[in-house]
Amino acid sequence: MRRALVVGNGAAGTFSSWLLANNGWEVTLVGRGTPSTAMSAGCLRSQPNVCRSEIMEFLSNEMMPWTSGAREGLSKMGTPYRCWMSPPHSTWKEGETPKSVAVVGLEGHPSLLPRVTSAMLNARGIRAKPFILPRSVPSEVPPTASFPGDEAWGALAEELQKLPSEAIMLPAMASLQDYRMLDILELRSGRRVLEAITPLGAPGQRLADIMLSKAAGSGVTIWDGRKVAALDVHEYEVRGATVVGGQEVRDIAIDAIIVATGGPLVDGLALKERNISDPFGMFRVVRSNDGLRGGYDSSNGMLIANDGRSMNNAVGAGDCLSSEGRDYGSGLTEALEGAYLAVQALEGS
Amino acid sequence: MNEGRCIKCGSCLRACPVLNDPSGSPFPGPRTVGVDAPRFLERNSIGQNALRCTMCHACEWACPSGIALTRSMLKLRSEMSGERPPGHNRLLENISSFGRSVRTEFSGWIEDGNRILYFPGCIGLGRSTDLTRSVSSLLSSLGIEHDISSQVLCCGSPLLKIGATEVAEDLRRRNAELFSRYDRVITSCPGCTYQLREVYGIEAEHVIEVLKGLDLRSRLEGRWALQIPCHLKRGLSPWTGEDLAIILENAGVDIVRMPQEDSCCGGGGGLLSGFPETSGSIARHKVEMYRRAEVDGVITACPFCSLNLGREGLRVLDIGEAVTLNK
Numbered sequence: 207m208r209r210a211l212v213v214g215n216g217a218a219g220t221f222s223s224w225l226l227a228n229n230g231w232e233v234t235l236v237g238r239g240t241p242s243t244a245m246s247a248g249c250l251r252s253q254p255n256v257c258r259s260e261i262m263e264f265l266s267n268e269m270m271p272w273t274s275g276a277r278e279g280l281s282k283m284g285t286p287y288r289c290w291m292s293p294p295h296s297t298w299k300e301g302e303t304p305k306s307v308a309v310v311g312l313e314g315h316p317s318l319l320p321r322v323t324s325a326m327l328n329a330r331g332i333r334a335k336p337f338i339l340p341r342s343v344p345s346e347v348p349p350t351a352s353f354p355g356d357e358a359w360g361a362l363a364e365e366l367q368k369l370p371s372e373a374i375m376l377p378a379m380a381s382l383q384d385y386r387m388l389d390i391l392e393l394r395s396g397r398r399v400l401e402a403i404t405p406l407g408a409p410g411q412r413l414a415d416i417m418l419s420k421a422a423g424s425g426v427t428i429w430d431g432r433k434v435a436a437l438d439v440h441e442y443e444v445r446g447a448t449v450v451g452g453q454e455v456r457d458i459a460i461d462a463i464i465v466a467t468g469g470p471l472v473d474g475l476a477l478k479e480r481n482i483s484d485p486f487g488m489f490r491v492v493r494s495n496d497g498l499r500g501g502y503d504s505s506n507g508m509l510i511a512n513d514g515r516s517m518n519n520a521v522g523a524g525d526c527l528s529s530e531g532r533d534y535g536s537g538l539t540e541a542l543e544g545a546y547l548a549v550q551a552l553e554g555s
Numbered sequence: 556m557n558e559g560r561c562i563k564c565g566s567c568l569r570a571c572p573v574l575n576d577p578s579g580s581p582f583p584g585p586r587t588v589g590v591d592a593p594r595f596l597e598r599n600s601i602g603q604n605a606l607r608c609t610m611c612h613a614c615e616w617a618c619p620s621g622i623a624l625t626r627s628m629l630k631l632r633s634e635m636s637g638e639r640p641p642g643h644n645r646l647l648e649n650i651s652s653f654g655r656s657v658r659t660e661f662s663g664w665i666e667d668g669n670r671i672l673y674f675p676g677c678i679g680l681g682r683s684t685d686l687t688r689s690v691s692s693l694l695s696s697l698g699i700e701h702d703i704s705s706q707v708l709c710c711g712s713p714l715l716k717i718g719a720t721e722v723a724e725d726l727r728r729r730n731a732e733l734f735s736r737y738d739r740v741i742t743s744c745p746g747c748t749y750q751l752r753e754v755y756g757i758e759a760e761h762v763i764e765v766l767k768g769l770d771l772r773s774r775l776e777g778r779w780a781l782q783i784p785c786h787l788k789r790g791l792s793p794w795t796g797e798d799l800a801i802i803l804e805n806a807g808v809d810i811v812r813m814p815q816e817d818s819c820c821g822g823g824g825g826l827l828s829g830f831p832e833t834s835g836s837i838a839r840h841k842v843e844m845y846r847r848a849e850v851d852g853v854i855t856a857c858p859f860c861s862l863n864l865g866r867e868g869l870r871v872l873d874i875g876e877a878v879t880l881n882k
Contacts, residue, residue: 238616238621239566239616239617239618239619239620239621240564240566240570240617240618240619241619242619244566245564245566245619383814406564406565406566407569411569429793430616430793431616431788431789431793432793433621451792451793451794452788452789452790452791452792452793452795453749453752453753453790453791453792454791454792454793454794454795456794
């Protein structure tokens, strides 16, 4: 069985792992830290041009369905948001904008500011009213993450019934396990329940959770919390990798590698003066004046070694590749398409 | 330190078991304590609540920029001045009067001049003595003849957690002579294992590493969930963390896997002694979660997890109590 190492636990890394495993590869995915995917708004802004059915299958999950087409929603600041694919409570079909919205903030929950959002909506002609539920209604809401306990959701549904509006906008707080609770809230309150489009929170985390569990379900070995410290390269072929986790170091033999690290960066993300250089010291990177467009150089999908020769079994996927044509906001779709092309390049090698 | 790499994404906050404790805790959070305080003057005024971190490494795992948050918070503790919580003072008094963090209850010392030392740690000797006896007899049944020395003192890990670096160094010096009499050290506490490796330079083995690959069978009936210790999975090695489940499954224990099995029990980082109400609240909510899953109990590999979850009425066993040699 051919053995592949995939480096990176975001959209490109998990999707390429899943594709490879389904094609009969023995795949190890090494990734550490929260990927950008988990910090996204959890929606696909643009429609994929290639591998659409594969992407739909990869993202399908019994706990959270998806809607696609021309979709509209509201950001946590009340600004309009358009996308092609989203969870059902994040957006509505183009043209079905609610007439009135109750913007419900939960005291202590930072991801929705009801007064600001309402003012923004009113300015755009959507009748909106802010409500702030005190921390004691459901007493169990923690400030930063999930929302444990069915009783807490029940208490929230009761409160929402009292609100006068057609739709209710809530902070993004439903984890993947809890997503069905939004349906229950909708049923019990008799109001359309919307989740504010929110980066850096529950929506992105749900997406990352779906992707990782899908990869694991297809037989990929997930080495989370670990890092590839070095690669063993002979004659333009990567033959092994050194992986570090905690105080332990392990060497593994591999037949191919997909680098899907989000960026050629020595230690994770850095927004300002994104200083790109290959952490493995092996591959050529293209620097660009626009930091978001620089990245690994490649030829027919294969990464390029420092001396300019093309690698035999090393490909890049997703945002770590240099791209002249990348549009802002196209990240997730492009990362998924790039992962598909990377796997094709590897299969053809 | 690399705190300057922070991109303010909040991933550490969402991962923090103390910030996410539903009862609410005045902990300022890993970003304030681990990133901001060391870089700005807040270190001088940050106050006792900065100590309400269990040192579970979850923030560090979540950080996309690879910031050594735990190390940074630990360093801050050694630089903090001001009053200690009463529980931390008690810990220091215990160390100065008898060299261990809690009073010793264990009496089954083995001092036969064996070349292998089983080092149960202060909690194993003072609180979870059944655990210590089980691990000791399991080791004997594997042919690993060992000492349990009455001379060993605290490894020093809890002292680093309360910022008492000099006391920790003194303990290391006092323990060093004893350790030099042994060829191999086996532990049942991930915190001790980490300390012995990092600070003493001794390649101590956690009992999971000893049990790996052996032909074992379950001693248990019923369905069991896991509490994967933080210092095992995120401190020593994630592979060793995974081995806990693999060993139990291979031994035929009916294991129920849960998404939060590797979240902190609340017992680490000096929380159990310094802030028992926060520690207890985190444990209580974890225990409720296990109860909802309708398991008969939880298997772990850390005396702190055993103690803290056990206090909330959950049946908690150590791996050393869960398996036996298949013969």
